[in-house]
Structures are given as structure tokens and as C-alpha cells.
Amino acid sequence: MLSGTLFALAAGLMWGLVFIGPVLLSDYPAVMLTFGRYLAFGLIALPLAWLDRASLRRFSRADWREALRLAVVGNVLYYLLLSSAIQRSGVPLPTLFIGTLPVVIALSARLRSRQGGTPAALPRWTSLAPPLLLIAAGIGLVNQAELAALRQDPQADLGRYALGALLAVGAVACWTWYPLRNADWLQAHPDRSPRSWATAQGLMTLPLGLAGYAATWITFTLTDAPLPMPLGPRPALFAGLMLLIALSASWLGTLCWNEASQRLPTHLAGQLIVFETLAALGYAYAWRGHWPDGLSLTGAALLVAGVLWALNAGRRDARPQAHAPMA
Template identity: 25%
Template sequence: MRGDHLNLVIGVAAAIFATFSWSLNFLSPYVTGHYSAYDFIGVRFVFAGALGLLFVAMHWTQVCRLRVGEMALAFCLGMVGYVGYLACIMGGVIYAGPVITPAFLGLVPILTAVIGNATNKTLPWTKLIALVALAACGLCLTNLEHFARGERSAGTPLLIGVCFSLSAVAAWLIFSVFNQRAFERNPQLHPIAWTGLMMTGAGVGTLLLIPLGLQWSVFNFPTLGFGWSNAGHLYMWALSLAVVSSFGGAWAWNIASKRLPMVLTGQLISVETLFAATFGLLVQQRLPAANEIVGLLMILAGAIGAVRLVFAPSV
């Protein structure tokens, strides 16, 4: 029982670190300068792919122990969970504006927790629904200001934006479900080797999407140039997030997926909102509004409640 309890502690700590590292992505709009978010994302995932190849080479022995199907799954999860997810978010923002897509993404922790409990019942449904409702209300309160001032460019096809937004939710759910099942089927999966394969897939996916981005004219590199004098800061930030967020976040999440039930990892995803809001407040140099305080506390309470319920049998 003590070993199970330690596994839960390590898993929760890893999940919280993963959400923290992923929340650093919300700083990217403040560091791009004259370059676009698409320039930043493209460079970042090319770096991530190169780092992924390095990790694969460093842990080649562990990689060789994987079946071909497992290697292909990790590769595809990188394309779906990294590139596909972000590409869908971009499409949602382009066609539906900056409000609709974040609103749909608020469904991710809720649906992940529900799917996890439906697949492998861990918590009583009555208690889970109460915790999910608490987190959902918290997410709504936290984003209240965005909904209130939301606006959308006239004439843009809203339906396309909604489809992109739903596709982003689907991409993350696919990533979460299949990544969790991979560790359930093979507990011996090496987290760094698995993460390296995913990052390699993300790098390849990015290279495949660059021609589409050029066609849509979303990149500023062709006009601003690739030189270090202009883009050096972008390269440094992209490399930093590739290491801390793309690798560190995915590696920590794989450790959590290996040790925690999906219903708990799903609930812990909502903690990313807490970290992201904190970074946003620091950048804006302001105190949180009343609705933001209440919303963040509700999110935190929902996550803590889920952790306590999962820990209870082992304590």
C-alpha cells in the first residue's frame, strides 16, 4: 500500500509540473516581437523534433524494445497532440475569433475525467460529477472577462471556427486516451524514450504543415528574415520552451499517465488554467478580479477533491 501511495504522490507531482510547464506557452505572445505566433510555434516544434531525435538516439536501447506498433503510436501521438492540436487552435482563432476556441477547450479536463471514469471506473459518479461541475464553474468564471469582451471579425465563417475548435478538443482527447492506454498496456515503457518519439513526430508534422502556413501567409519570416540580429530572441525562447514545455511537460505527463488513473489526470489538467492565469496577471501587472479569484479557487478545489478521493483507498 505504501508503494501505491508513493506512486500516486509522484504521479500527482508530475502532472502538476506538466501543467505548469505547459502554462508557459501562454507567455509566447509576449516574446515574439514583430514575428507572429505561427513563426514561434514553427521554430519551437522544429527544435522539439530535433531534441526528440537526440533523446531517441540517447535511449536507443529502450526504443528498440518497443514494438513497431508502439513506435508508430508514439510518433502519431506527437503529430496529433502537439501539431494537430495547435493547428486546430490556430484555425479556430482565425475563423471564430479569440473567445470561442478557449471556451471549447474548457471542455478538455471535464471530458477527459468523464471518459477516464467511464473507461475504468475509479471514482463514484456522484462525487465525480460534483467535482467536474465545480471545475467547470471555475473555468467559466475565470474566462468571464474574455466572454464579455469577445468579438469576431465580420464575415468570417463561424461554423468553420467551431469545427476547428471541436477538432482541437478531439485531438487532445485522442492524445490523452491513447497515451494513457499505452502505459496501461505496457507499464515498462520508458518515459524519455516515449517522449522522444512523440517529439520527433511533432517535428515531422510541423515540417509537413509549413507549406500550408506559407500558403496562408501566416509566417512573418519571409519578410522579416531568419538572421540572428532580428530573430535571435525568437530562437532562444523557442528553444527554451521546446526543452521546458515540449519535453519537460510531455515527459512529466507520461510519468503521471504511468502512475495515475485517467480520471485524475483529466481533473488535474484544469490546474493549467491556474498557472496560466497567474502568469497573465504578472505580465499585466494587476491583481485578479473577484470572479477570477473565485474561479481559480473552484478549479483548485476540484483538483484537490479528486486527488483526495483517489488517495483515500491508499492512505
């Protein structure tokens, strides 16, 4: 339990970095950030795959297909939606949407186990209502703080801000599916190395990143987009940041999460995703160069309190009168 929690903490600290990339490179479109990141991840995975070649040979075609599915949804689609949301709404609001993942994942895990015939009870809505209200209030307060800042900017676009919030919801959907599916595979293959599984997913992102980046380059060239290709207006920063995020967040973060997923029940691992939210908010306000205001601090505190309350309520309700293992 202790080592699994520490691995989840390390993953959260590294994943928090991905929220800053779209801010540092705000003049780059989200599609370029996404495919640049995963092209770099795929290239980093090549030497790692050579070192892990003995373990990778044990993977079947079905395993590689699963790694590809995880790479498409949990990596490429998730980050495309998230980076688009951040560039439209700023960091805090999409971060808090992602912060609801522990509750969404825990509920989804229990729903899946129930539908699969496992007698895992679902938390009662009467137990969930108060913490869900706290979560909604937390998101609402941060939203109010961000909207107040937007109203002070005469060039602000509220429609763009709302679209960012909607894209963040799509990112939540992707990252609800990914950890559950990833944990299913890891728990079904306890003899496989989490490091090799992280590397396998990295290898699957290489053709995705290469094809996506090439398509982006061709599209920008044909449409005379005002963006110098292949590395944009700040090539050194772009290439360096893509490599840093690919190594720390994509590979090391996935490795740490895989280690945590093999050691912890799915619902507990879902709870610890809150580390990512706190890290991302900390990085965002550090980049802005000021502490969050009272509304934002209160909103973040309400969100964390609501998440922990909801998961604790869920565990109490899922605890059987006599049986029912947790999902």
C-alpha cells in the first residue's frame, strides 16, 4: 500500500507538468503539441524497447492491439482535448474538471463490476449527494474566479472559454476509460512488467505521432498557416519541452502509474489521481507568479474535500452487510 501510494504520488507530480505545456507554448496549436509530444514519446520508447526486448517478445498480438487502443484514447485523444481546453479556458478550470476523475473512476469501476456479475454494491445517491454538491461548488467557485478575470479583459471571448470547459469534459471521459482498461490488463497479467507495458504503449504512440505530425505539417503547408514548420516559431523551446514532457509525464508517469495500479485496488488508485490535480494547480499558479485568490483556493479545497468524502462514502456503502468485495 505504501509503495503503491508513493508511485501514484510520483505519477501525479509528473502528470501535472502536462497542464503547463499549452501555457508555455500558447502560440502553438493543440494538435501540434499533441502529436509533437507523442512523436517524442515514441522516439524515447525505441531505446527503452531495445533494453526490454525480451519482455516485449512475450506480448501477443492481442496485447499490442490493447496497447494501441490505450495509446489512442488515453494518450493522443486525451491530450488533444486537454491541451485545447487549457488554451481556451486557462489551466485552473480544466484542471478541476480532471480533478473529478477519482469519483468518476470509482463509480465507473463499481458499475462495471456490477454489470459483470461481481456483487459489488454501488454507493447510495443519498450518501453521494453532499460530496457531489461540494465538488460542484468547488468547480463553480473557480469558474467564478476565472470569469471575473476574463471580464476585466476587453478582448476576452466567453464562447471560447465555454468551449474549453466542454473539451475538458471530453478529456475526463477519455481518462475515465484509460485507467480502468489499463488496470484490467495489468491485473490480468501480474507476471508482466509494468515498465515493459509502459514502453509498449510508447511504441504504439510512435506511428500515431508520426502520422499525425506529418498530416499537421502537410495541412499547415497547403493552407498557408502562419506557423513556420516543422518546429514552429520557437523550435528549441518546443523540441525541448516535448522531449521533457514525453520522458517525465508520458513514460515515467505511466511507469509509476502502472506500478501503483498493480499494488492498489482500482478505487483507491482512482482516489490518488487527486495528486495530479493539486500538482497542476500548483504549477499553474507558480507560472502566473502569484498565489490563487480566495475564491480559487476555496474552490480547490471544496473539490478535494468533496472527492475524498465521496470516495469514503462509496466505500462505506459498498461494504456489504455480509459479502461483496470492493471493485
